[in-house]
Amino acid sequence: MSGDVRKTAEGLTYLSGFGNEHGSEAVPGALPEGRNSPQRAPLGLYAEQLSGTAFTEPRAHNRRSWLYRIRPSAAHPEFRRVDNGAVRTAPFTETVPDPNRRRWDPLPEPAPGTDWLAGLWTLGGNGDATQRTGMAVHVYHANSPMTERVFSDADGELLIVPERGGLLLRTEFGVLAVDPGEVALIPRGVRFRVELFEESARGYVCENYGAPFQLPDLGPIGANGLANARDFRAPVAAYEDDVDRPVEVVNKFCGNLWSATYDHSPLDVVAWHGNHVPYVYDLRRFNVIGTISYDHPDPSIFTVLTSPSDTPGLAGVDFVVFAPRWLVGEDTFRPPYFHRNVMSEYMGLIEGAYDAKAAGKGGFVPGGGSLHNMMSAHGPDRDTFDKASAAELKPQKVDDGLAFMFETRWPVTLAPQASTAGHLQRGYDDVWRGLERHFRG
Ligand SMILES: O=C(O)Cc1cc(O)ccc1O
Numbered sequence: 001m002s003g004d005v006r007k008t009a010e011g012l013t014y015l016s017g018f019g020n021e022h023g024s025e026a027v028p029g030a031l032p033e034g035r036n037s038p039q040r041a042p043l044g045l046y047a048e049q050l051s052g053t054a055f056t057e058p059r060a061h062n063r064r065s066w067l068y069r070i071r072p073s074a075a076h077p078e079f080r081r082v083d084n085g086a087v088r089t090a091p092f093t094e095t096v097p098d099p100n101r102r103r104w105d106p107l108p109e110p111a112p113g114t115d116w117l118a119g120l121w122t123l124g125g126n127g128d129a130t131q132r133t134g135m136a137v138h139v140y141h142a143n144s145p146m147t148e149r150v151f152s153d154a155d156g157e158l159l160i161v162p163e164r165g166g167l168l169l170r171t172e173f174g175v176l177a178v179d180p181g182e183v184a185l186i187p188r189g190v191r192f193r194v195e196l197f198e199e200s201a202r203g204y205v206c207e208n209y210g211a212p213f214q215l216p217d218l219g220p221i222g223a224n225g226l227a228n229a230r231d232f233r234a235p236v237a238a239y240e241d242d243v244d245r246p247v248e249v250v251n252k253f254c255g256n257l258w259s260a261t262y263d264h265s266p267l268d269v270v271a272w273h274g275n276h277v278p279y280v281y282d283l284r285r286f287n288v289i290g291t292i293s294y295d296h297p298d299p300s301i302f303t304v305l306t307s308p309s310d311t312p313g314l315a316g317v318d319f320v321v322f323a324p325r326w327l328v329g330e331d332t333f334r335p336p337y338f339h340r341n342v343m344s345e346y347m348g349l350i351e352g353a354y355d356a357k358a359a360g361k362g363g364f365v366p367g368g369g370s371l372h373n374m375m376s377a378h379g380p381d382r383d384t385f386d387k388a389s390a391a392e393l394k395p396q397k398v399d400d401g402l403a404f405m406f407e408t409r410w411p412v413t414l415a416p417q418a419s420t421a422g423h424l425q426r427g428y429d430d431v432w433r434g435l436e437r438h439f440r441g
């Protein structure tokens with residue numbers, strides 16, 4: 001099974017660019033020319049629009065796609081509530097917002113037969129999915145492909161950050177492969193199925209209820225840099241045409257999972273065009289910008305994607321990557337500084353170690369995560385502080401890890417399961433113990 005998945009991934013081709021008006025047809029002539037909704041769509045297909053923003057949002061933010069499919073999405077039986085598993089949604093009201101710093105080990109091994117959706121486990125979040133504000137942090141651990149079912153999320157877009165094991169994402173728009181070190185985005189409402197490259201897969205998900213992620217403005221950086229638009233890859237059209245096979249469609253809607261069994265695969269889009277599309281991005285392509293003189297720049301310089309709010313510069317959520325880079329700052333404490341931020345920070349580790357925290361068991365480990373909520377004091381742990389304060393400041397390549405952050409304007413309130421989990425580390429505060437006074441008056 002996983003050999004086939006890898007083979008499929010190797011044969012994939014992609015369309016390049018972020019936010020483009022892409023178009024693709026799996027059968028020549030399937031994509032109508034010159035209009036979106038001809039009286040009769042080509043090849044007997046049904047034309048259907050999928051919008052990700054209101055029709056009237058400014059052109060620069062407007063997202064929608066036209067799909068040409070074997071059956072219209074409207075042809076389905078009633079959705080019925082199913083168990084939400086370990087998926088939770090904002091507003092998070094079952095625990096009180098907690099100013100304490102928290103850190104988790106990776107999710108434990110799931111029971112055999114756990115697919116990506118069943119393995120999705122919510123840590124917490126903020127805002128309100130019904131108001132299309134805020135975000136949720138999820139982690140997943142799966143060991144089985146989604147075969148007879150697909151998923152779609154009406155509550156938000158899903159930024160998937162694999163940490164262990166690649167994923168093959170079969171979407172309405174075509175097939176995407178995403179390995180650890182890459183990220184994938186599934187837009188709001190797009191149906192998809194997850195298959196695994198290896199026996200099991202682990203990773204993180206930012207569910208963004210707010211405005212779709214966009215590339216940050218570059219300001220004085222100029223016309224290039226950070227995540228370059230051309231490095232984002234969208235799929236080419238590919239469709240499933242298994243008429244006889246019932247497929248369960250699980251729809252996350254305002255916090256609950258709803259299911260309907262279709263008599264066909266809803267991944268039956270033969271052609272499409274538009275800019276509300278899934279994509280993948282290789283984080284190693286990130287053009288890292290930093291100081292070439294002194295001081296540690298704020299991590300906003302590492303923003304890959306941002307979901308803006310109504311207040312300029314104040315993101316609902318930013319996706320930030322700590323990618324391999326050179327440190328050359330003179331007379332500078334080079335790791336992340338001590339700080340208390342108005343924004344709230346969930347951090348994850350894709351591989352290796354993070355330059356502000358000790359690695360290894362009981363530390364900040366790949367697949368684990370930390371939460372530093374609004375105004376919570378944090379920064380380098382004691383070991384890191386001691387070493388960096390004494391380090392010889394020659395140019396240093398930091399290339400032993402890949403970390404990321406979901407940084408959000410509102411505190412992250414935990415789902416109850418995250419505040420009681422066995423994999424919640426106890427005694428995280430101790431990493432800042434022993435930071436002795438050196439001031440002697
Ligand atoms: O490790 C963190 O807490 C994230 C972070 C990194 C950094 O380089 C500066 C500030 C910051 O919050």
Ligand SMILES: [Fe+2]
Nearest residue numbers: 339345372378
């Ligand atoms: Fe921080």
